[in-house]
Amino acid sequence: MAETPVAVVILAAGQGSRMQSDLPKVLHRLGGVPMVGHALAAARSLEPIEIIVVAGHGADAVENAVHKLEPEARIVLQSEQLGTGHAVRQALPLLEGFEGKVIVLYGDTPFIGEETLAALASHTADLVVLGFEAEEPGRYGRLVVSEAGLERIVEYKDADEAIRLIALCNSGVMALDVSLLRRLIVRLTNDNAAGEYYLTDLVELARAEDYRCNVVTCDEEETLGINTRAELAAAEAAFQARARAGALDNGVTLSDPGTVWFSLDTAIGRDAVIGQNVVFGPGVTVESGAEILPFCHLEGCHISSGATVGPFARLRPGAELGGEVHVGNFVEIKNAVLDEGVKVGHLTYLGDAHVGEHTNIGAGTITCNYDGVMKHRTEIGANAFIGxxxxxVAPVRVGAGAMTGSGSVITQDVEDGALAIGRARQVSKPGLAIRLMQALRMKKEQR
Structure with missing residues (x-):
């Protein structure tokens, strides 16, 4: 955490009309979470006193998404989108009593790194702007610097040819002391072609009063902004490439890296093995030494060391797999705890359940956990054998060391060590199959 207390303001009010979507731009998913989740994660790395998200278009949806990702974040409404300066001003009432540095981030700029943010937070200048050397500066605003620091920010449309040759560009991200922000933001004007209040104009105001302004630079890829579906797709590709490289560098085996998809918070221990075409949704932890076989989909689950999953398995939120657990092909686990050494080989659904250690679950087993209104739990003891x-049929308990006969419907508790059989007695009718088929064929011919 920076020595100076930090508050983060995330601007997330824009509609994002170029996305061609009714969904607010910052809620489009990137790395398994809404785009704004990346800005929230970056902000969290600073251990800020306050995180404030400025919402506008689709504010209710943005607020709901933000609170799922960061319950302590506060939301403020920018009812009219009148520029970045106007947006930050909406956050100031929530910073009443705060003394420290304010860092302004953007909900559609997801890749700013922790080291870059730390450099902004710890810089000694009164106002710091994040800049980057652009390979193709295009229509970015240019940062004009001298030995004294940042002189001014010049928008492309206002720049002469000499200024347009400058490759150092403005990302829009800014850090400044909250007292300076309060002093200067009320002096912003909208005397420009767009009729908006620009946060970048704070530099000129600060320099006029001899405040020190400077620049922290980062790689251009950190400042990637997302405005279109094509840019979102490119950002997803960049995120996945970075996540795969990070996993490999941390000692994870990826059998076919290009086919494995990660989420922002995917956590995988060293010496884990991940097969091809595995998808990690949000909230997955895979401990060291576990193996995920090909074509699995995992979300909101924990897999302990030595466990194997798949191929073609699905783990849903609340799935907890103990050490040496085996979950095989076409098995689905939801909100269920499997203790050490449990084996669920194939073609099974376990939902709202707890399975004791070293129990074997036979093929085709289903916990019937939903009665149409309520969910109910199934408890299976250790060393049981489920045919x-x-x-x-939940709620139901199968005791330790108990067994169920294949094809059984279990509606009552089974005591420890008991064998439960719940199926109709088999009846054979000699010759009936032949006569039945003959009758059916005759009926077909008469049509």
Whole structure:
């Protein structure tokens, strides 16, 4: 955490009309989470006193998404989008009593790194702007610097040819002391072609009063902004490439890296092995030494060391797999805890359940956990054996060391060590199959 207290303001009010979407731009998903989640994660790295998100278009939806990602963040409404300076001004009432540095981030600029933010937070200048050397500066605003620091920010449309040759560009991200922000932001004007209040105009105001302004630079890729579906797709590709490289560098084996998809918070321990075409949704932790076989989809789950999952398995939120657990092909686990050594080989659904250690779950087993209104739990003890095609109608408990016969429908608790069979007695009718087929064929011919 920076020595000076930090508050972060994230601007997320724009509609993003170029996305061609009714969804607010910052809610489009990147790395498995809404885009604004990346800005929130970056802000969190500073351990800020306050995180404030300025919402506008689709404010209710933005607020709901933000609070799921960062419950302590506060939302302020920018009812009219009158520029970045106007947006930051909406946040000032929530900073009443705060003394320290304010860092302004953008909900559609997801890749600013922790080291860059730390450099902004710790810089000694009164006002610091984040800049980058652009390969193709295009229509970015240019940062004019001298030995004294940042002189001014010149928008492209206002720049002469000499200024347009400058490659140092403005990202829009800014850090300044809150007292300076309060002093200067009320003096911004909208005397420009767009009729908006620009945060960048604070530099000129600060320099006029001999405040020190400077620039922190970062790689251009950190400042990538997202305004279109094409840019979102490019950002997803960049995120995935970075996540795959990070996993490999941390000692994770990826059998076919280009087919593995990560989320922002995916956590995988060293010596884990990940097969091809595995998708990690949000909230997944895979401990060291676990193996995920190909074509699995995981979300909101924890997989302990030595466990194996897949191929073609699905782990949904609340799935907790203990050490040495085996979950096989076409198995779905949801809100269920599997203790050490449990085996669920294939074609099974376990939802709202707890399975004791070293229990074997036969193929085709289903916990019937939903009655149409309520969810109910299934408890299975240690060292139990659940026969293939068992329907466990919750709420129900199968005791330790108990067994169920294949094809059983279990509607009552099974005590420890007992064998439960819940199926109709088999009846054979000699010759009936032949006569039935003959009758059906005759009926077909008569049509």
């Amino acid at each position: 293939s095609d068992t329907m466990l």
